[in-house]
Amino acid sequence: MGILSLLIFLPLVATVLILALPMTLRQSYKYIALAITLIQLILSGWLYANFDNTAAGINAIEGFQYVEQIPWIRLNLGSLGQLEIDYFLGVDGISLPLLVLSAFVMLMAIGASWNTEKSPKGYFSLIMLLNMAVMGIFCALDFFLFYIFYEVMLLPLYFLIGIWGGANREYAAIKFFIYTLFGSVFMLLVIVGLYFSVINPISGAHTFNMLYMMDPNNYVDGSFFAWFNNYNEILHIPARDIGFIVLFIAFAIKVPIVPFHTWLPDAHVEAPTPISIILAGILLKIGGYGIVRVCVSIFPDVVAHSNWWLGLIGVISILYGAFNALAQRDLKRMIAYSSVSHMGFVLLGIASLTVEGISGAMFQMISHGFLSAALFFLVGVLYDRVHDRNIYNFRGLATLMPKYTGFIAIAFFASLGLPGFSAFIGEAFVIIGTFNSESIGTGLPRWMAIAGSIGILLSAAYFLWTLQRMFFGQTRLKGGEQWAIALEGDVNCRERIILFPTLAIALILGVMPSLFFDKLNSSVLNLVSMVSQYL
Amino acid sequence: MGALFNISPILASALVVVLPFIAFLYQALRGKKSTSGNISLIAIILSAVISASFVFAEIWGHTPQSATYNWFTIGTKTFTFGILLNNLTVLMQLIVCVIAVPVHIYSRSYMKGDNGIHRYWMYLSLFCFAMLGLTISKNLLMMYIFWELVGFASYLLIGFWFTKEAAVQANKKAFIVNRIGDLGFLIGIAAVFSTFGSLDLVEILGKDGLFYQGIDNNTGLMTIAGLGFFLGAMAKSAQFPLHIWLPDAMEGPTSVSSLIHAATMVAAGVFLLSSLFPLFNDNVLVFIAIIGTITALSSAYFALGQYDIKKILAFSTVSQLGYMMVAVGIGAWDAAMFHLTTHAFFKCLLFLCAGAVIHEMAHAKAHSTTDYDPQDLRNMGGLRRQMPKTFILMTVASLALAGFPLTSGFLSKDAIVISSFEWAIDKGGLFITIPIILVLVSIATAFYIGRLIFKAFFGEFRLDKSLLPHLHEAPKTMLYPMVFLGICSLFFVFSWNPISYHGAAILDGFSVAYIFKEIHSLHIIVPITLTITALCSWWVGYRWYVLDKYPLNPNSKWITAAQHQLGMNDFVNNKIVKGTLTFSNWAYLFDKYIVDGLVNSIGHIVKILSQVASWFDKYIVDGLVNTIAGTAYYLGHLLRWVQNGRLQNYLGFALTVVLIGIIYLIIR
Amino acid sequence: MITLTHFLVVSACIFCIGLYAVLAKRNAILILVGIELMINAAILNFVAFGRYDKINYGGQVFALFAIVLAAAAVAVGLAIILSVYRHYKTINPDNITDLRD
Incomplete structure (x- = not known):
């Protein structure tokens, strides 16, 4: 198990632990969360300190560090070829600082939730779940994996705002959830489109690997998102433009960019302080990170x-x-x-x-x-x-x-x-x-x-x-x-x-x-x- | 002396900057426990000594030195920070130190007993750090950082008495107006960066700098850069129309006004333009000169109508800064720096004297039954009997401001006015109005400062005479700094020749090559004219205010207009600030009802659609299923009747069926 | 001259009367009577058509056969009616609707 996996799944351990402990030990939940986030911060700090500054990242696997690549789902689809999804993690100069930021902000959020009285069991386990998803997003290099973490992140947030929030919390939680989901559902379409346009040059199968998506040579000629000689159009907009716009909107909602920003004030106003901290400190960055990692690079x-x-x-x-x-x-x-x-x-x-x-x-x-x-x-x-x-x-x-x-x-x-x-x-x-x-x-x-x-x-x-x-x-x-x-x-x-x-x-x-x-x-x-x- | 301690000018100048910062940290960490301000005072004295002996003495008139250190790298470009020591920067650093020391000493008694005095020392040291850092910055980015930090320190000091509403309004205004300038500066930096790919002053403007390798400074980009830097200077040096923050900034303690808003920080704009002078092309320079002239004229006019002693001085500062800008605009930036230096001393002195007067007036107010404004000239009068030393010092400073011979102001002002005449004649055309306006402004300056002296120190005390025993001479810790500054306001500090600026060491140090010809006759005519007109205006002032032969209607349109600064503040408050707020409210309404409304109405529409779908599902789709089921049920019900258990009926049915069958067979 | 047609007409009349009795009567005995009438109508037809089988006299033989069967059927029928009566205390077929279930 690599250090990145450790970083991602440590919070999950905390979740399980918190769920397993009886309510009589409710005082211990926050200490568990604190300890785990502290370990995460130390881990990410260690990563930061040992990072090789010369590695260029972005589109070459050699440029990434702490890489973990394990075949995850391999499915023979008959005439559609082989389904290839990897458990593929790695960090470069773009994602590593955000990873450290996330660990720090999570620690802050735990500190800010110190006096939470309302069902601490659910609260801390959800926060730890959120923590896992966030870490996963910044590490994932497989688009499918990225998408999974991206969606997993929504769920705890919905409950955290919807249950521990202010007076108008249900409205805010639903608005936030649906808005983000709206973006990411269309993202899924583009992901699938990209999947069918890109092949792994080594195995020849279609792939979700983001790094392969960044190389024009991996695109199948005549496929929907083909890099060269692509005449596919939707509503007279070239296919690659469409793909970009859809992905951009998905992340722009997260950033948030005017005019997709109205979920933000509502969510912030209704969310409890620690969740506001996480929202502003980490979640908005996922949008920016997505634009750089996905929109610009692919x-x-x-x-x-x-x-x-x-x-x-x-x-x-x-x-x-x-x-x-x-x-x-x-x-x-x-x-x-x-x-x-x-x-x-x-x-x-x-x-x-x-x-x-x-x-x-x-x-x-x-x-x-x-x-x-x-x-x-x-x-x-x-x-x-x-x-x-x-x-x-x-x-x-x-x-x-x-x-x-x-x-x-x-x-x-x-x-x-x-x-x-x-x-x-x-x-x-x-x-x-x-x-x-x-x-x-x-x-x-x-x-x-x-x-x-x-x-x-x-x-x-x-x-x-x-x-x-x-x-x-x-x-x-x-x-x-x-x-x-x-x-x-x-x-x-x-x-x-x-x-x-x-x-x-x-x-x-x-x-x-x-x-x-x-x-x-x-x-x-x-x-x-x-x-x-x-x- | 440098050999004695073997300390390099670079290190020394760094030390000069760092010492106040250490004092700042000390004050910040000690908090309320440290109220004496000893550390700040020691730091600034050490800075002044080091600056004078190890930096100024080593560099002035010698070869410039610089040191560069890498700061950070973005992509392939490395941004540096560094120290640049040349005649300009060491002079500016020395001025700041030398002005700061008396102000520190003065503050010890002026601010005595204030609740927040620990903050005062902290802010003051922060300011000194930032200002000293600004002077020796080698890199534009670093200069920008210090540039904003002085603005921040000024914000803190203006709002020092933060429970006073006027003070916090004023510091907000000051910071925001300065922000406008900072943006100009930032755009200037961006323009320089995109032209040269570097922000290092030596790399750009040094002897073999990029600037001299065939860069055309008449391009649009360079004009943007020039205007951007000038915008920065306009805000910091309070040029029209961005001067509006400076009069309000007088809400801060007077000692602060004297250091920051008269002598050092506000002059930073002039310093900036002087350091970057080669970057400006002719269009920008002419623009600078015009703005400088407008500023000089307008604020001299405003000063005529003020009653608040500090506001008069504030407008006077603005007006003098206008002079300096004109000097930069005509290319005589050495004259600008000269005037900056002399002005720093006498204006600081003026403020400190005013502070002493205000201090005593406020002191007397504590014994008074009536409430009055201790800064209002209309409440003073005849103070020369109670405060003779202050009176003498203030008169010296006023004479310097008015440009009387034997004072430092005479030299520097002449330098500017004469150069501007030469420049205007060289240019020809309407440009001649600029020096003429400067002469008019000089007359007005003499008049308003005369008015201040006459109103405050001559005539009879205008309030309750029983308060007079409470008015004393300023205490010694305030007086000594003032005496020091008073001496520095005299001619011999700058030039041994009291009537011609040509021997001035500062001008020699810069040796700027003017583009225009020197006209000898002007060097005699202009000083004489200025002196005579100044004398005349003092005489008029004496007649009007001391002899009470005031011929004007105090409510006339001209005077009230001057008092209200032509309604500029109202315009800014009502139109620009309110306009922005209204606009932002609209933006919010737009956001709330249009953008968010759109989101909500989409939600709403989806809800309605789903209701329609639900209705359709319930009544059409499910209805169809129900109908079929219902029909089957009905039919079954019908047939069920047949199955009634009566044998006879069964038989009858059987018969019927047989009959039907038979009939069918028959008619087939 | 009495032709076959006359026999058939009479037989049809008897059949109809029997049928009517079966369908309409409210008494099981009378229904049984109606059944007998219908059987007799059939027997009459057998006899009438027996004219065309002069070798075996199949008509007459079947008639006799049917009479015997009818007698047996009546016996069984009456027995059923009796037990119905004992069970239901009525022999009105309208009141006995257990077949419905």
Whole structure:
């Protein structure tokens, strides 16, 4: 059993253990979850430390590390040939940082669920199941396996939001579930289409192996998604374009990209704090990761001529999310919309097809993972105490809770791109990459960079407005004396233990981005060279 | 001295930057336990000493030095950070240190007893770190980082009294307006990166830099870069129309205003433009000059109508920054740096003096029964008797600002005005209005600063006379820094020749080659004109404000317009800010009702469709099945009647059937 | 001259009367009588057609045979009726509908 399998299936052990233990030992569940996620973090950290920076990943199995490839399903289908599904895992510079991020955010989420009272057995076992699925998604290199993990992830989330959520939880859970399912069902069609278009050059059978799908030579002539001389059309759109669009929409819903974003604010507002943390910290990244790993890598020819549209959608997401965030009165909803805006940078960066842009986008994903998790955690701190999140119901919290204000100010400034924190590097390089795109000839106009930068301005506006409105001025609370007493204690020790490392990582990444870029560089260079042949 | 300690200028300059940072960390970690500010003070004094003796002395007039370290690599491009020491950067670093030291000392008594003083020292050290780092950055990206960090420190310091509503509004405004500039800077960086593929200043603008290898700086991309950098400078250096944050920023402590919003940070824009000067093409330069002129004129006009002592000084700062911008725009960036240096000293002094006055007024307010604004000129008057030393120092600084001979301001202002005349004559046409406006602004400057002096220090005290005993001279820890700055506002610090700027060491240090011809006659006419007009305006001011022969209607349109800054703030608040908010509300409504509405209505439609399907299933599909079953049941029911157990009926049926059979056989 | 037709007509009449009795009567005895009538109608036909078999006299023989059978049948029938009566306390066939089940 390889280390990646260990990483993926450790949480499953926790699930089984939690389910097996009787309810009298309910206090032990969270310790089991904590221990397992801690081990995962250490494992992923070990992977990160032992990663070979020169391996290029993306489309060659030699570029992947910690590879595990075991034949899984072999079925003779008669005239349709041999069904070939592998248990195929591996990481490269794109997925490894996300793996570490996931392990970290999971740990945060467990920390944030420390006081969960409502049926802890189901809660922790579902979270661990989710943990397994997420790890699987980032490791899987077989499209079928990827899809399985992708779908498995939905199930625990549905219950976690639907059972442990807020007042309107059922609506939010169903909306989230159906929205994501809507995307992934069509994805399945494309997966099957790709399966019948690609053959394994060694065995000659059709395959779900993603790496084979990235090589034009493995495509069967005349098949639906054939790379060359492909005249298949649906509604006058070439087949490969269709495949790309469908996959893109599936992941765009996850990112989420305007106009597929409306599940996000609802899900965030209704979800309990730990689930918000996981949603923002990990699940949104799956969308971005999918776009890079699947859409761009399997359809580089389509990306090369459609990136203008991707960039446009990215810019719209940035501005639209930012304007919406400015209009919010619910703190959590505001942060949810800011996530939409910040994830727009990811798309813009990827669309630029420049090394700087894609690296910036990847960095932005990691940075947003830490920062949005911290932000949602901070909202949870406030909500736990007074059960209110309306920005207008608070004023002058800085006098009452100086430490909390300090934390939230750092998180806000880090999110709005203050240099020294990670978001700055991500956003700045997305802008630089986009601006550079016209010079390099990848086709994004310069105004997109300028429009994107206006998003940075707006993010300053809504964060500072919130800071000023909620935290500064004379203390005045809607709940009066009662709230003041509830808020008296400031952040407690557990919350500090969770917040401090998160913000510290954002700071460390901002000061030493090489920690991340070194792992990423060769993969991104490989990706860009793959795409640039089609420009 | 460098040989004595054997410390390289590079290391020394790094030390200069790091020391305040250590002080910042110390303050941040100690929190409330450390209120004295000793560490910050020691750090900045050490920085100043090191900067003067190991950096400035080693580099000024000698060959520039630089050091580069790899920071991170993206793809194949390596981004570096590094230290660049040349005449420009070491001068700027020295100015920042030298201004920061008196301000630190001054703050010790000015901020004494404040609840949040530990935060004050922390923020101040952070600012010093960022500002000093900005000065010696070799890489544009690094410069941008420090550029934003000074903005952040300024945000923290403006909002230092965070329970004051006006203060937190002001710091929000300052940060957001600065953000606009930062975006310009970022776009500039992107443009430079896409032109040169590097952000290293030496690689680009050094002697054998990329810039001199046949890059045409008249391309659209270079214009974008130039305008982007200028936008950055406009926001940081408060140029029209982005100056609106600076007057509001006066909500911060006065010591902060003097350091950040008068002497150092706001001058960073000028410094940036000077460092990147070769990048700007003619169009951008002319644009810079025009914006500088507009700024100088408009804010001098606004300053005329203000009553708040700090606001007058703020507008005056904006106006002087406009001068510097004009100097950059005409290509005389050495003159801009010269004015920046002299201005830093006398404007800092002006603020510190104003701070001393405000301190005393606020002190007296504690004994007063009535509530009044300690910063309002209309409440002062005759203070020269209570605060003679402050009065003298403030007068010196005012004279320097107004450009009287023997002061430093005289030299630097002349340098700008004369150069601009030469430039305008060289260019010809309408450009001549620029120097003429500068002369007008100079007159206005002399007038408003005269007005401030006369209103505050002359005449009679305008409030309750019983408060007078509570007004004292500023304490010594405040006074000594002011004296030091007062000395630095005099001519001999910069040039031994009090009437001509040609001997000024700073100008010699840069030796910029002007593109326009020198016109000797101007070097005599302009200083004389400026001095005479300044004298006249002081005389008018004296007549109006001290002798009470005020001829104007204080409610006239011109004065109220100046007071309200031509309604610019209202315009920004009502149109731009409200407009953005309204737009965002619309966006949210759009999101809620159109986008999400679409999703929900799709859900709804699916629900209706499923209801229709359910109806169809229930009544049509299932109905068919039921009908068939029902028919069978009915038929069975019918036949069941036959099977009634009566033998006779059975027989009858049998007979009937036989009969039917027979009939059938017959008629077949 | 009495022709075959007359016999047949009479026989048909008797048959019909018997049939009617079988179908319509509410008394099992009378039904039995009706059955006898129908048998007799058949016997009459046998005898009438016996004219065409002058060698074996098959008609007459079958008639005799049938009479004997009819007598036996009546005996059995009456016995059934008696036991029905004992069981149901009625001999009205309308009231005996156990065959329905």
